[in-house]
Structures are given as structure tokens and as C-alpha cells.
Amino acid sequence: MTDAKTSQSDAAIVQIRGLHTVLNGKTIFDGIDLDIPRGKVTAIMGPSGTGKTTLLRHITGQLRADAGEIRVDGRNVPTLSRNALFDLREKIGFLFQNSALLTDFSVFENVAFPLRQHLKLPEELVRNIVLTKLQAVGLRGAAELMPSELSGGMARRVALARAMIRDPMLILYDEPFVGLDPIALNQVLKLIRMLNDTLGITSILVAHEFAAVARAADLVYLIAAGKVVARGTPAELTRDDSPWTKQFFGGEADGPVPFQYPARDYASDLGFPSSAPPTGTQTAGGRDAASLTPSAERTAPPSPASRARDEGVASRHTGPKA
Template sequence: MPTPTSAASTVAALDLRDVSLGYGDFTVLSGIDLRVAPGQVVAIMGSSGSGKTTLLRAATGQLKPRNGAVRVFGEDVAAQSLSGLQALRQRMGVLFQQGALFTDLDVFENVAFPLREHKSLPEAELIARVLDKLDAVGLRAAAHLRVSEISGGMARRVALARAVVLEPELILYDEPFAGLDPISLGITARLIRHLSDRLGCASVLITHDIQESFAIADHVYLVGQGELKASGTPADLSRSQDPYVRQFLDGAADGPVAFHYPETPAFAAWRRRHGVADKETQA
């Protein structure tokens, strides 16, 4: 695992400085500082609706920041032309929450797809690389199977092999543990750590799974209530007595996190258009 000194001396794979993000009139997150060095596994955690996936969209250039800068490999994502953004994205791998496999292709061709799209490799070299990545996730002998013939856990591992087949410098995982049984969950977590170490790439987990993320992460960022609530090593957060951190880690019903979604200007406008009184007036 990289030391703080070595991490600070390299260009970050992902670097957010005083970033604010939102949709329409609603600001999801503000004042976010976040850094991911090559070789690090970083977990971005928070409750549902806290803005985790919004951060992923900013990292891939799908959402421009309202304030601050999002830099990938030292380049300001918002300042890129379309071709420049495509060049940055080719240095990234993304594991989508649902896997997003092509159901009309077999396992081999699903993993081979990025190579066929972005590389001009001799067929023998392409086959060797795809089988190498399938071997890394334990599915070399499943190369011939259709997607309909494999389990959900296996499908997630195929998607992981596809995400790393171009050997990216930054891999973004959107809820990689969602819906997995305990065995598949543990296997997937170990694979993420193994592949990050093997490729020397930066890995970012967008997740709310505490146990598995803490077992493999070098650093954790906890977002909630529109801001960065805490950051540090898993051990740092485990020792924290901050009320928000404790509520999240302990799964407590009572604490700073409110049950009701906050009212936004957009909702207030919708309420007025439909003649709905606010709760205080109704009371």
C-alpha cells in the first residue's frame, strides 16, 4: 500500500479541490476535497442519496462542477474538448452497478469488447489478454458460456474483467458489492484489491458496504448532508466519535441523519404549482 509520502509525490489519478456539484436548483455536495493516488484503493461512502454516484459522474466528465476543479491524471476534466475527454476516459475503467453485460455475447466476447473497440491487436494477442483477465477473476474456463448461463456473482466478475482488460490507470466501481451473496462479496472485494495491486492503478469504490470496503481500502471518504463528513484510514474512522460517523458505521436509527428527504427549491415550486401547503401551514 502506498505511504503518505509516496502518494503525495505523484500526480493524483483523481483530485477534487473545493468541488460543488448539483442538478438544477439543488446542490448535492459542496466543498469536497478528495485525492486518489496511483495504486490506492479509496472508498467513497455514504447513505443512499448522499451524492456518491454524483461524484462518480463528475470524475467521468458527465457532470461539470459548479465550483472548484475535478482533475483526472492532472487534467481539468471540465476544460477538456470532446476528444480530450474521450482520451481521459480511455485511461479509466468503470464497473457499473448492474454489470451492463451484453446478453447476446458470450463471456469471452463481453471482455474482449473494449479491446476490439479501442485496440488493433492480432487475434492471438487479444485472446491471450482476455483469457489472462478472465483467469485473474477465476473464470478462464467460463469463456465460452453465455451470460444467461452464469450466476449473478459470476456476471459481476466478468464485468470486472472487462473493466480492467484495457489495463486502466483509474478504475471506478459503482456499488460493486450490491446484491452479492456473502461468498461472492468476499471474492469481489479481494479481486478489487488484487487487481489494483497487480495493475498499479487507482481504484475508487462508490459503496455503502462497510465491512468489505474497510478490509481492502487504503483511505475512506464519508459524504453526507451535502458535504464531506470525514476522511481517513479505515482505522481512523472506526475510532471516530463523530456523531455522523458513528451513526453511519453503527447503523443507528437515531442521529444526525434525518429520515425525511430535505425540501428543495424545486420541490417548493412544484408544491406551489399544485396548491399543496407546506407542512408548517398544514400543522
């Protein structure tokens, strides 16, 4: 695992220790430790379904962990009262991939919404704050447009203005680049970096696009199979040659990231006697936490049942391939 000069525990705004999460019987996190350095852009990457959004939900206290500490700005989130949690969330901005704009409200009213919802400010002040944020994302001139009149990239930037409206200490971006053309993607990317630096906030960026992440992030965590499998600057991860980083950043179909979603033994699912050993707790990556060996390193010949499970192509009529 690589290391990064940028992260030190004492500078971390988010500190996660020993995080364990099981959802629907599936282990999503199997003892994760993670530090998000203050004032930096940290990317969380990993295969689909590995728990990146779940991690964001832990940070905001929307989802309780089965075990572990999640400290945000020094406060242990799982132990916070309802009011303390509410106070904490006031300091966190969110940007989701679908932008989540209110379709019946103008751009101006969408951005003003969090101010109007929580604070009783004079209208002139609301107007100044909203226009300042819209100016920062380049859309002051679009203040009177409705969401249906915006391109995907513009909608994302409006959502970004709304996420910043209350000057958060931390912004969480959940796949902010999805569906954007290269120009819009680069605009959002530049904004994430620029707002982080000029406003002195901390950003957590969940994204799949490594080329974009490499340009915006100071630090990258790669999560897979319930664990942090790599951590470092984008340059460090590019050089890292562990099977996880090679497969994930090389976009290769084969490697430790399994193709199959965790499932019961294939042969017994098809009504044949099972020759597979009993499986332990499945991780989000779909493999037992204790058996993260890349497939190339497995030495024993596969049993018919495990071959059928790996290949996943046998039909109900022919049964698993022998």
C-alpha cells in the first residue's frame, strides 16, 4: 500500500477507525481505517457496490455502523444526539450525481432554499449570498431559469452553488461527473478544486473517472472487498503495481475484483448436490474477506461447482459445465 505525504491523523477532519458495516447480511466494511485531511480534496474510489456512498452516509450519520469510530471535526458521529447530528449536517454540503434540483423552483430559489429553510435572513442578504454563489459557479446570469432549461453540466453547477450556500466546512461529492460531456466535466472538476482552495473547505469526492480524479484530488483511497486496498496521491497510485490498483486503474475485466455479485453456491441453486465448501461472510467485493488472492494465484484446480460459479454461464437445461 502506498503512502501520501498529505495525510496526517492530526490534520484529519474525518477520522474513521475500525469501521464495520454489514447490510443485508453482506459485509460492506470489514475494519476500515481512513483519514480525510483538512483542506484537501480526497477521492474515494472503488468498484461498483463497494460501499463508497455508504461511507458518505456514515460520515453524515445517515447510516449507523455495526462497529467503529467515525469522527468528523472531532465529534464521534455514532454517539451524537439528534440535535448534535443536525448541527453537524449544517456544516456539510452535498452534491449528488442527479443534482437533485427542485423542478418547480427557479435556479435562484433552488440555491436559496437551504437559507430560507433554516434561517430567517433579510431578503436583500439572501439575494446577495445567492448571487455570490451563482457568480462563483459562473451562472449568475441563469438565476431566473428553471431546472428544465438547464444542461446537465449547468444543473450540476447550480447544485454546487446550493451545496456551498451555507459555507460548509466539508463538501461531499457523490459521482459529480456522471453523464457530463468533457467540457462540462472539466468545468465541474475545475470548480471542485477552485472552491476547495479559495473557500478553505475540505472535499470528499466519490468518482469512477481516474483521469478527472487525478487532476482534482490530493489523496486517493481505493476501497474494495471491505478494505482499504490502496491509498496515496494519484501519482503514487498510478505507479503502484498491486493487483487491485492494476485492475481498477487499468480498467481490466480480470483481477481481484469479482465479476459475480455474491451468491449462494451455484450448483445447489440449480438443484445439484453442492461440492463447494461453506462460504464465510461475503464482502462487498463478493469474496470472502480472508481469500483476497487474485485468481491467477489460486493453485488448486476448481471443482465443477466452483467453475460453474465463476463462469456463471450454464443454462438450467444443461446444468453446470463439468
